[in-house]
Amino acid sequence: MVMYYVTWLWFILFGLCPSSVPDSIPIGMFRTECHDRHFWLSISSNVLGNKFRVDVQGGSEVHEVSGQWAAECGYTIGFDSWGDLLLRVSYLACLVDNQRETEFRVLVWFVNQYSNEEEKSYPLLLACPLQVPWGPRELVCEENYMEVSVLKQSPPDNHIGVEWVTPAPVELDEGLREWRVVFRIPVLHQEGGMREETVPVRMAHLLGYYINTTDTRILLRCPYGSKLAYMLQWGVAGVEVVSATIMYKLKWTLLTVDMSMACTMNQAQMDGSDVLWSLPRNLPALFHPSFIERGLKLGVGGRYLSECVAHQRGYQIQDNNGTLEIRIPFGAEGGTVKSHVIDGRYSQSYFVDVFLLREWKDAAWSLTRQQIFRAFSIRHVPRPITVINLTVPSLGEFSVSLCCFPPDVSLGNVTVAGQPVVWDEMERDGVSLSQNPLPNNTYSYLLRIPFSHPLVSQKYLGDWLRRYTLSGVFSFILTPDGEIYDHPATVEVDLQDVVLPKLEGECTVWGVRVLAYYGNIDSSEWSLYVGGMRLDWDLVELGGFSLDAQEHFLSVEVPLYAHGMAFEGLGMQGLLVSVFVNLVHLETAEEQTHVQRCVFPVRELLVCLPDGRMVVMVDTAGISPPVNPNHTALLDPACRPLETDHSRALFSFHIDSCGTIATYDGDQVIYRNEVRNMPPFLPHLRPLSQPQPHYRVPLGCVHPANGNRSLSIYLPSYPPTPLPLPLKRTHKTASHTGHLEDRDQKIYSLPAGG
Ligand SMILES: *[C@@H]1O[C@H](CO)[C@@H](O)[C@H](O)[C@H]1NC(C)=O
Ligand SMILES: *[C@@H]1O[C@H](CO)[C@@H](O)[C@H](O)[C@H]1NC(C)=O
Ligand SMILES: *[C@@H]1O[C@H](CO)[C@@H](O)[C@H](O)[C@H]1NC(C)=O
Ligand SMILES: *[C@@H]1O[C@H](CO)[C@@H](O)[C@H](O)[C@H]1NC(C)=O
Ligand SMILES: *[C@@H]1O[C@H](CO)[C@@H](O)[C@H](O)[C@H]1NC(C)=O
Ligand SMILES: *[C@@H]1O[C@H](CO)[C@@H](O)[C@H](O)[C@H]1NC(C)=O
Numbered sequence: 161m162v163m164y165y166v167t168w169l170w171f172i173l174f175g176l177c178p179s180s181v182p183d184s185i186p187i188g189m190f191r192t193e194c195h196d197r198h199f200w201l202s203i204s205s206n207v208l209g210n211k212f213r214v215d216v217q218g219g220s221e222v223h224e225v226s227g228q229w230a231a232e233c234g235y236t237i238g239f240d241s242w243g244d245l246l247l248r249v250s251y252l253a254c255l256v257d258n259q260r261e262t263e264f265r266v267l268v269w270f271v272n273q274y275s276n277e278e279e280k281s282y283p284l285l286l287a288c289p290l291q292v293p294w295g296p297r298e299l300v301c302e303e304n305y306m307e308v309s310v311l312k313q314s315p316p317d318n319h320i321g322v323e324w325v326t327p328a329p330v331e332l333d334e335g336l337r338e339w340r341v342v343f344r345i346p347v348l349h350q351e352g353g354m355r356e357e358t359v360p361v362r363m364a365h366l367l368g369y370y371i372n373t374t375d376t377r378i379l380l381r382c383p384y385g386s387k388l389a390y391m392l393q394w395g396v397a398g399v400e401v402v403s404a405t406i407m408y409k410l411k412w413t414l415l416t417v418d419m420s421m422a423c424t425m426n427q428a429q430m431d432g433s434d435v436l437w438s439l440p441r442n443l444p445a446l447f448h449p450s451f452i453e454r455g456l457k458l459g460v461g462g463r464y465l466s467e468c469v470a471h472q473r474g475y476q477i478q479d480n481n482g483t484l485e486i487r488i489p490f491g492a493e494g495g496t497v498k499s500h501v502i503d504g505r506y507s508q509s510y511f512v513d514v515f516l517l518r519e520w521k522d523a524a525w526s527l528t529r530q531q532i533f534r535a536f537s538i539r540h541v542p543r544p545i546t547v548i549n550l551t552v553p554s555l556g557e558f559s560v561s562l563c564c565f566p567p568d569v570s571l572g573n574v575t576v577a578g579q580p581v582v583w584d585e586m587e588r589d590g591v592s593l594s595q596n597p598l599p600n601n602t603y604s605y606l607l608r609i610p611f612s613h614p615l616v617s618q619k620y621l622g623d624w625l626r627r628y629t630l631s632g633v634f635s636f637i638l639t640p641d642g643e644i645y646d647h648p649a650t651v652e653v654d655l656q657d658v659v660l661p662k663l664e665g666e667c668t669v670w671g672v673r674v675l676a677y678y679g680n681i682d683s684s685e686w687s688l689y690v691g692g693m694r695l696d697w698d699l700v701e702l703g704g705f706s707l708d709a710q711e712h713f714l715s716v717e718v719p720l721y722a723h724g725m726a727f728e729g730l731g732m733q734g735l736l737v738s739v740f741v742n743l744v745h746l747e748t749a750e751e752q753t754h755v756q757r758c759v760f761p762v763r764e765l766l767v768c769l770p771d772g773r774m775v776v777m778v779d780t781a782g783i784s785p786p787v788n789p790n791h792t793a794l795l796d797p798a799c800r801p802l803e804t805d806h807s808r809a810l811f812s813f814h815i816d817s818c819g820t821i822a823t824y825d826g827d828q829v830i831y832r833n834e835v836r837n838m839p840p841f842l843p844h845l846r847p848l849s850q851p852q853p854h855y856r857v858p859l860g861c862v863h864p865a866n867g868n869r870s871l872s873i874y875l876p877s878y879p880p881t882p883l884p885l886p887l888k889r890t891h892k893t894a895s896h897t898g899h900l901e902d903r904d905q906k907i908y909s910l911p912a913g914g
């Protein structure tokens with residue numbers, strides 16, 4: 161199969177063919193090879209004009225290679241799977257110069273025809289030496305013809321495949337003209353019945369059979385579908401058979417030789433992801449008893465495949481119960497692939513030119529070689545595109561590959577999260593895209609994009625787990641038609657990389673400040689609650705909160721007595737309040753909570769508690785004459801302070817006790833009491849002479865007559881003023897008993913420095 165030589169004969173031919181002036185030959189235009197039994201010429205599709213033809217010349221005879229003539233004469237012309245023009249010429253073809261059966265030459269003219277009637281002709285002298293010696297019988301199943309050639313036997317040294325027939329049935333001489341061909345054909349409506357038809361060579365020529373002889377061989381060739389050929393169904397395959405015997409005379413002896421031919425006609429089919437070509441192992445009319453297989457070789461695109469390469473590419477040949485099954489993975493190297501988009505689906509057509517060489521031995525022939533050439537085209541097979549997830553989470557980026565596209569597909573653009581990726585910008589952000597060739601002449605495309613990229617979506621799943629999702633569409637362009645094919649790809653990865661938001665708090669002069677550190681997941685996924693109420697602009701306004709959004713946290717300052725603040729106690733240290741804050745994740749309902757407690761020093765305060773207690777702190781500083789806080793009491797003098805310091809006294813009592821007076825006012829009840837100075841009796845003074853207390857602080861709480869009480873806080877006035885209390889009430893916070901009533905800041909601001 162090595163290229164032997166190609167000679168540009170234009171200088172020799174100049175005188176021979178004055179009508180065809182040879183033109184100079186562009187480099188790479190022609191490729192010629194010598195195969196086992198064929199010249200092989202391919203002409204690049206790039207140089208083919210609108211119209212062209214191929215002529216062959218033998219001596220002064222010039223013939224265009226086409227149609228019936230080509231088939232009868234051993235020429236095959238057509239396009240190969242790459243779209244190049246391919247001419248295969250049998251060494252035994254008409255017009256081939258046969259030099260003692262060991263070297264063959266043929267002069268081919270390639271003629272490009274242009275629209276302006278101009279022609280350019282390129283003469284090519286193809287010359288090939290015989291590389292594999294002729295076998296006793298050689299069969300060819302070409303795409304357009306069948307051919308058989310057998311060794312012309314000499315009478316003394318042959319007993320096989322050639323019979324002696326004596327006496328001669330007809331008078332023959334040595335000349336070819338006198339030969340006879342006996343065709344056997346099935347008899348209609350008679351199972352297994354055959355009849356014979358004997359025709360002279362000249363008649364056989366008229367029926368489309370080419371019969372000739374060389375120095376050593378006898379040759380029979382015919383196009384498919386010839387008269388006297390017949391079809392057989394042999395298992396899976398339709399087989400065309402020409403069953404013929406040639407009678408010829410040598411040295412006054414009449415010889416007959418079997419010249420039968422049989423070729424399978426079936427196309428290959430898809431079987432799973434393979435192209436499957438099935439053919440009978442033993443072709444009818446060709447196989448004789450004691451058959452021994454001597455060799456089987458497969459080739460594609462004009463090249464035999466070594467076992468190693470065939471294995472690498474996934475080709476297989478199997479003998480399945482008398483059927484040879486040849487499997488070629490769809491799209492495998494050796495053929496060509498063309499891409500299409502049909503109804504939005506990606507599909508491919510696959511074209512592969514296959515040839516098969518079989519060699520066997522049987523009782524009739526010591527060796528038969530059969531070559532079969534078939535061009536298969538499998539059209540519009542939907543092809544899966546695989547999205548391969550190559551993401552390694554520790555690398556911090558998605559890595560997704562789309563596989564595998566033939567070279568007629570290229571990536572146009574990529575859309576991620578609905579946004580077209582503009583590469584100049586994306587490269588800055590760590591996005592990369594590459595096209596990677598694979599050993600089988602396909603390409604994969606690899607997109608890498610950091611988890612942190614804004615086009616990558618994130619979702620918190622709970623338990624510090626976050627899901628990153630890359631959702632993209634790859635848009636491919638098919639050449640040469642420019643069709644567009646879009647393929648979606650979605651990959652996700654779950655990482656435990658979440659820093660949850662954190663709550664902290666601190667006490668300020670004016671109230672409680674809550675700090676919500678954002679963490680590293682989208683803060684909009686969380687709701688912040690203050691005192692059980694969702695923080696929104698209404699609440700901010702209502703509670704007089706001040707918000708401050710910093711880089712890492714949000715601070716919310718809740719003023720004393722505002723919504724969201726809870727009363728915890730009143731003691732000599734001051735008023736103990738707390739703010740309960742929580743962050744709730746909207747989807748997982750996961751929660752972060754924090755309670756910030758603060759003590760605000762107070763000098764005087766009255767707290768009416770829902771449980772019916774009144775807690776009050778009074779300050780006797782500056783009273784004249786001075787009042788010892790140890791000597792204060794409620795209306796019931798037995799109710800003494802719980803605690804005192806040098807000027808303040810703290811009382812805590814229930815509204816049912818300590819002389820508290822309840823007055824009904826509509827649906828409200830006003831509970832009144834007062835703190836007074838109540839010095840102990842001096843031993844020398846009579847009780848009656850006890851002076852009126854000069855220190856009196858009225859206390860009052862208002863609760864509904866029926867229904868739940870709520871908390872209220874007041875500032876007891878000084879000097880004592882007549883009740884009613886409270887000084888001021890605004891609306892109640894209905895839902896959160898225990899929370900401070902909304903207060904007017906002007907009235908209830910903290911005593912400075914208290
Ligand atoms: C048979 O072969 C000879 C020489 O090979 C050739 O001259 C002749 O034309 C051929 N006959 C036909 C019918 O082609
Ligand atoms: C093999 O083929 C023969 C006839 O072609 C058939 O009768 C037989 O069942 C087949 N055997 C198997 C295993 O398929
Ligand atoms: C090409 O190779 C890739 C990777 O080995 C494989 O996935 C793909 O199926 C092959 N394609 C063909 C047409 O053989
Ligand atoms: C690129 O994407 C746009 C949509 O964003 C699409 O209309 C266009 O056809 C695509 N181009 C190619 C070459 O794929
Ligand atoms: C992709 O790969 C990552 C990392 O190996 C893995 O966590 C994830 O489950 C894979 N699957 C999909 C569908 O993204
Ligand atoms: C009040 O009484 C306590 C204990 O009985 C005493 O320690 C304290 O000094 C008294 N306070 C005043 C202002 O007298």
Ligand SMILES: *[C@@H]1O[C@H](CO)[C@@H](O)[C@H](O)[C@H]1NC(C)=O
Nearest residue numbers: 864866867868869894895897
């Ligand atoms: C009083 O409080 C109880 C328990 O908190 C509640 O079930 C009830 O509805 C409240 N009644 C009124 C009138 O608000």
